[in-house]
Amino acid sequence: MQNSENSKSEHPEIDLDIHADTAENTKDKPIESEAASQPSLDQLLKEAELKAAEHHDAWLRAKADAENMRKRAQVDVANAHKYAVENFSSELLAVVDSLEAALTVENASVENFKDGMELTHKQLITVFDKFSIKVINPVGEKFDPHQHQAMCTVDSELVPNTVVQVMQKGYRLHDRIIRPALVSVSKTKDT
DSSP states (O other): OHHHHHHHHHOHHHHHHHHHHHHHHHHHHHHHHHHHHSOOHHHHHHHHHHHHHHHHHHHHHHHHHHHHHHHHHHHHHHHHHHTTTHHHHHHHHHHHHHHHHHHHOSSOOHHHHHHHHHHHHHHHHHHHHHTTEEEEOOTTSBOOTTTEEEEEEEEOSSOTTBEEEEEEOEEEETTEEEEOEEEEEEEOOOO
16 A cells, blocks of 8 residues: 555656646547537538528519419409400390391381380390399389489479489499489479
8 A cells, every 4th residue: 555655645746647638638529529510610601501592592483473473363353354244245145136137037017026126125134134234214213313313303293302204214233323314303393
């Protein structure tokens, strides 16, 4: 035991140097391994540039997709406006065919023309009903400025502001007035 104590006491600096050397090696190793595991600034910059380029490309694609959708929507709206009356027009073709057929008849009597006109009128009213076009024929009704246009006032036994005569029928598409009825309206009698 003495021998080992003597060796320690004889050369204390050697022991310290060995321990100091070991401590320095332990300190340097984690620092070197951390530095080796972390990418360099150039690598980080290259990665960031690649990600930025990917995001820019994705943004450009999204922008192009949005522009294409907007253009398609404009074309769809334009076509909807352009061909909105297609169904109505094709239904009216039957009415036109009836009128043309009536005009080709030779030696037709007035009675035949009248019957043909009545049938054609019924066809037209059927088409109107199919597309929710309603006739405004307000004789005897109270005057409504939203549906009727007063052309004149006349003396009448009827209550004031009552439609006395319809000069031209009006038409309504669903709830919207296409054309107001042209009417004459009663006024109070002057005494």
